[in-house]
Amino acid sequence: MAKKKGSATFSIPDFTQSPRIDKVGVEERVSRFQKRSIKKEAKMQGLRMALNMIDLTTLEGKDTPGKVKQMCFKAAHLHDVHPGLPTVAAVCVYPSMVATAKKEVEGTGIKVASVSTAFPSGQAPLEVKLMDTKFAVDAGADEIDMVISRGKFLSGEYNFVFDEIAAIKEACGNARLKVILETGELVTLDNVRRASDIAMYAGADFIKTSTGKIQPAATMQVTYTMLEAIRDFKLKTGIQVGMKPAGGISNSKLALHNLVMVNEVLGGEWLTNEWFRFGASSLANDVLMQIMKTETGVYQSSDYFSID
Amino acid sequence: MARLEVLKTYKIYIGGAFPRTESGRYYTPKNAKGEALGNICLSSRKDVRNAVVAARKAFGGWSERAAFNRGQILYRIGEMLEGRKAQFVEELQLQGVSKAKAEKEVGVAVDRLVYYAGWCDKVSQVSGGVNAVASSHFNFSVNEPTGVVGIIADQSTSLIGLVSQIAPVIAGGNSCVVLASEEIPLCAITFAEVLNSSDVPGGVVNILTGSVDEMLKPLATHMDVNAIVYASTDASKLKEIQEYAVDNLKRVRHYSQDWMDADSQGLHFITDLMEIKTTWHPIENIGGATSSY
Amino acid sequence: MAKKNEKINWEYAPAPESTGHINLKEQYNLFIDGKWVKPNSGKYFDSINPANKEKLASVAHANEKDVDKAVKAARKAYDTVWSKMAPSERAKYIYRIARLMQERAREFAVIESLDAGKVIRESRDVDVPLACNHFFYYAGWADKLEYAFPNRKVSSLGVAGQIIPWNFPLLMAAWKIAPALATGNTVVLKPAETTSLTALKLAEIIEESGLPAGVVNIVTGFGDTGAAIVNHNDVDKIAFTGSTAVGKIIQKAIAGTHKKATLELGGKSANIILDDAPLDQAVEGIVNGIFFNQGHVCCAGSRLFVQESVADQVIEKLKHRMNSLIVGDPMDKNTDVGAINSKEQLDVINSYLKIGQAEGATMYQADCSLPKSGYYCRPTLFTDVAQSSRIVQEEIFGPVLTIQTFRTVDEVIQKANNTPYGLAAGVWTDKGSRIFNLTTKLRAGVVWANTYNKFDPTSPFGGYKESGFGREGGLHGLEAYVKLN
Incomplete structure (x- = not known):
């Protein structure tokens, strides 16, 4: 899986010196991605990629094994009336649901991702967060989606945030670690960039925008800023880090804009679900409807697409 | 026994010093009664060159002075001129102006300096401003001096024309090289002495006497002069200047009016020798935060 | 799951703007x-x-x-x-x-x-x-x-x-x-x-x-x-x-x-990147400054000045960005850089590319494909140039950028102003006082700070x-x- 941090040598930078971000400039750049016109075979290729990059997610207090089982079935059988469609990349659940999910997706190639570290607030002591993580890993999670301590970050305790991520990474063992920045609480793009740098240097395999519980979530401006951070990190250290925008990407058009952005900022190496994911619950059906519309030429109704 | 009067030697004014023309030449203009006004420097093209070099050197510092400070200095020039009023009246009389008119001319010249002194720190407030662009940018325009200005002063007056042309040019932060009235040059040199004792940095104003015909071409073709003010009425000379100005696209301003007139002053005499600079900067709009309260 | 290190080649299909609704006489x-x-x-x-x-x-x-x-x-x-x-x-x-x-x-x-x-x-x-x-x-x-x-x-x-x-x-x-x-x-x-x-x-x-x-x-x-x-x-x-x-x-x-x-x-405007600039946005500003409208822009930021401490980083980012530009059919909605306006202008640009190389400058061109017919020029940059190079002094009016490095702010102000032109300038830095120092001292009619090539009807435009x-x-x-x- 991801390259071990130890396999490359680099020094930890001063995170107060992370590159500055000009928001208006970012908005202009993003609008250029949004103006790309993706048609015909390029569109079909993009839609299929998007499906295959989804982390199909349920993160609710009322989640039950029953709900999770049904979602897992959907993950492997997106729209069986149309054969040849890819599956999603992973299902994403709370630690208590990992065992159930793991059993359900067995043999499908679909990964099980678990949120952890007192998701979504992260307001727990490190020992609790470590236990939370180990529990999920022991239950079979392939991937861990942790949250950073935003309060500590905003009060300038970058070393605390860094050390916490490094500790969780160690607890993950072979599971890949996605670090959720919760950009809606960091507010500025300067903060997003700095948090991205901290997460990557601390050992993140993926950086992820949001929990889905806070608005705004994965705006293109935020994702763009994180993609630039990933590119700079690769240039500096040689280590490839993945990206997961989560929350708010609910339709095909937004998904395609995101893929265009990945393609143009990072390049084709990132256009696989090994390196790029969408955290979403309702995106899959909209992509499916677009695929069917493109193939049949007829606008679709949600009644024909299962809602699990 | 009567005391022998010490006569004044009229020299030119370059870079805050009073050299004689490098050419060593002089001419002796006479008044209507045929009386000699004095031995006046007949400046050469090399004097023009030296004056432009001095003006360019002075430009940076002068243009970067606080506008308030330039205003103070212009006011100081007015003060010094007022204090030497008698000398100017005497020179004007020698050059053929009646005593009453001479006194009036010096008075108007002082008032004009005070008028432009007051403009220095108000030009950009009136002439510049914030432009309401449609995009998320802050955009504003301010006036900046054009650079080194060549002034062919009004030839029909000795003092008021000269002062009326120099004051707005330096109020805006330019430096200048001035060709004085050829026929009646005395006040120009005495005014240089006023400037020299008024905290005006050397080189901001340089004043040459001599033949306008001879100095016009080296001045108006000089590639380091950014603008020419022509304050006389000879149409063929104006055309000549406009043609000379082409090689580095000098701005050419032509004025012909009665400089004693109260209307012969105004903001536009300053802004005519200024450029408009427009600056853009993005305005960040933090998501979710609004200014309503 | 996709194989590790697999590189997906995702090319956008042509997306031509329709010409059906226009009305042109013969x-x-x-x-x-x-x-x-x-x-x-x-x-x-x-x-x-x-x-x-x-x-x-x-x-x-x-x-x-x-x-x-x-x-x-x-x-x-x-x-x-x-x-x-x-x-x-x-x-x-x-x-x-x-x-x-x-x-x-x-x-x-x-x-x-x-x-x-x-x-x-x-x-x-x-x-x-x-x-x-x-x-x-x-x-x-x-x-x-x-x-x-x-x-x-x-x-x-x-x-x-x-x-x-x-x-x-x-x-x-x-x-x-x-x-x-x-x-x-x-x-x-x-x-x-x-x-x-x-x-x-x-x-x-x-x-x-x-x-x-x-x-x-x-x-x-x-x-x-x-x-x-x-x-x-x-x-x-x-x-x-x-x-x-x-x-x-x-x-x-x-x-x-x-x-x-x-x-x-005309113009030969300086675009100045200081070491504390928002670099990714600055790179975007460089691209917008020189490749907007194929560089046929009188106020194009054709002379790039980068502070030495960030020069390598900026040039690397810039090259990467240039390679993502799509050059081709102007009518395609995805095209970033279109056709050179005329054969005459393309000849002028090409002659400057030759001059630049003859002067010993290092030329880099975006690795894009060009249409077979029509007048096109790859986005181009020159490094190893000097203030005295012709490609630095003369207006090329095409997608050609020269890059000079500098050490201090005073040095770059002098070099930026060392030209007969004075139309526009760009300044990129995070520090407000530095912005105003530069925008005040640059002798140009339009100065863009942390942005470039912006226009508006309310905004006066013109040169020194x-x-x-x-x-x-x-x-x-x-x-x-x-x-x-």
């Missing part, structure tokens, strides 16, 4: 006195699509007699109608033109891209909306001129002769016509010979708007047509946008006449030194078209 006559008239010479020339070298239409070549006819029509309209009309009524005509342009915005954008080779995204999102907005902005000034010039009496000049370039054909026509009409002047306008079509479409809109005959006249042709305007005795004002060389010829030609002039000429004189846009743009007492 032949265009001159628009004089509200009518379409044949040229006195009987001669026509072809307007070519530089993206594929196909002929779009034939256009009349006006000679001295045609120009005379146009000036007479403009004079008559000035004397009998336009100068006598209430300013508030004048305003409404200009508003009407703006609205009609908006209604046909798509058609304008398509024709502009076909005729000029500029990408449809830019003509659609930049040129045409800005042109419409320019008419809107100046319309509102028509009955408020006394507020623009405190303590002065404002009157119009008479007949304005206007000569515009090929890089922003419709936008430049708007920049010229809108303020002239708002201040009560009448107009004879000549578009550039390679890009006449949108000006002629604008003439159709002017006809449709009911603007009195002769208030705006459009005469197409070459340099001789422009010279006839400049030298016509009954023209009161010359407004020219183009090269510094031609600007000087005009300036000389009108010496000793009563004609008032504004000249918007040999980049011309007078301003276009904003309140200051009015002054070019009025007499003040």
Whole structure:
């Protein structure tokens, strides 16, 4: 899986010196991605990629094994009336649901991702967060989606945030670690960039925008800023880090804009679900409807697409 | 026994010093009664060159002075001129102006300096401003001096024309090289002495006497002069200047009016020798935060 | 799951803008006195699509007699109608033109891209909306001129002769016509010979708007047509946008006449990146500064100055970004860099690429594919250049950037100002006091801080030194078209 941090040598930078971000400039750049016109075979290729990059997610207090089982079935059988469609990349659940999910997706190639570290607030002591993580890993999670301590970050305790991520990474063992920045609480793009740098240097395999519980979530401006951070990190250290925008990407058009952005900022190496994911619950059906519309030429109704 | 009067030697004014023309030449203009006004420097093209070099050197510092400070200095020039009023009246009389008119001319010249002194720190407030662009940018325009200005002063007056042309040019932060009235040059040199004792940095104003015909071409073709003010009425000379100005696209301003007139002053005499600079900067709009309260 | 280190090649399929709804005639006559008239010479020339070298239409070549006819029509309209009309009524005509342009915005954008080779995204999102907005902005000034010039009496000049370039054909026509009409002047306008079509479409809109005959006249042709305007005795004002060389010829030609002039000429503008700049946005600003409109921009940020401590990083990022630019069919909605406007201009650019290499500079070009037919140039940058290199000193007017490094702020200010031009400059830094230090000391008419190549009708545009004189846009743009007492 991801390259071990130890396999490359680099020094930890001063995170107060992370590159500055000009928001208006970012908005202009993003609008250029949004103006790309993706048609015909390029569109079909993009839609299929998007499906295959989804982390199909349920993160609710009322989640039950029953709900999770049904979602897992959907993950492997997106729209069986149309054969040849890819599956999603992973299902994403709370630690208590990992065992159930793991059993359900067995043999499908679909990964099980678990949120952890007192998701979504992260307001727990490190020992609790470590236990939370180990529990999920022991239950079979392939991937861990942790949250950073935003309060500590905003009060300038970058070393605390860094050390916490490094500790969780160690607890993950072979599971890949996605670090959720919760950009809606960091507010500025300067903060997003700095948090991205901290997460990557601390050992993140993926950086992820949001929990889905806070608005705004994965705006293109935020994702763009994180993609630039990933590119700079690769240039500096040689280590490839993945990206997961989560929350708010609910339709095909937004998904395609995101893929265009990945393609143009990072390049084709990132256009696989090994390196790029969408955290979403309702995106899959909209992509499916677009695929069917493109193939049949007829606008679709949600009644024909299962809602699990 | 009567005391022998010490006569004044009229020299030119370059870079805050009073050299004689490098050419060593002089001419002796006479008044209507045929009386000699004095031995006046007949400046050469090399004097023009030296004056432009001095003006360019002075430009940076002068243009970067606080506008308030330039205003103070212009006011100081007015003060010094007022204090030497008698000398100017005497020179004007020698050059053929009646005593009453001479006194009036010096008075108007002082008032004009005070008028432009007051403009220095108000030009950009009136002439510049914030432009309401449609995009998320802050955009504003301010006036900046054009650079080194060549002034062919009004030839029909000795003092008021000269002062009326120099004051707005330096109020805006330019430096200048001035060709004085050829026929009646005395006040120009005495005014240089006023400037020299008024905290005006050397080189901001340089004043040459001599033949306008001879100095016009080296001045108006000089590639380091950014603008020419022509304050006389000879149409063929104006055309000549406009043609000379082409090689580095000098701005050419032509004025012909009665400089004693109260209307012969105004903001536009300053802004005519200024450029408009427009600056853009993005305005960040933090998501979710609004200014309503 | 996809295999590790697999690289997906995702190419965007062609997304051409439809040309079905545009209305182009086979032949265009001159628009004089509200009518379409044949040229006195009987001669026509072809307007070519530089993206594929196909002929779009034939256009009349006006000679001295045609120009005379146009000036007479403009004079008559000035004397009998336009100068006598209430300013508030004048305003409404200009508003009407703006609205009609908006209604046909798509058609304008398509024709502009076909005729000029500029990408449809830019003509659609930049040129045409800005042109419409320019008419809107100046319309509102028509009955408020006394507020623009405190303590002065404002009157119009008479007949304005206007000569515009090929890089922003419709936008430049708007920049010229809108303020002239708002201040009560009448107009004879000549578009550039390679890009006449949108000006002629604008003439159709002017006809449709009911603007009195002769208030705006459009005469197409070459340099001789422009010279006839400049030298016509009954023209009161010359407004020219183009090269510094031609600007000087005009300036000389009108010496000793009563004609008032504004000249918007060349540039070799510095774009300065300091070490604390928001680097990714700065890279975007560099790209926008030099590759916008294929670099056919008088204020293009063609001289890049990067502080040495970040130079390697910026150049690496810039190369990466250049490689993501899509160069090709201007009509494709995904194209970033379109066709060079004409064969002549492509030859000029290519000659500078040779000069740069001969001077020992290191050339880097984006690794994009180019269409087989048509006039194209890869986005290009030169490193290892010096202040004394010709490619650093001379305006290339194409997608060619030179990169110099510097150590201190004073050094870069000196180098940036060390040019006969003074049109624009860019400054990138996170530090406010440093921005103002630089923006104050750079001798240029437009300074973009942490942005580049932004335009707005309210924002005065124009140069210092040999980049011309007078301003276009904003309140200051009015002054070019009025007499003040």
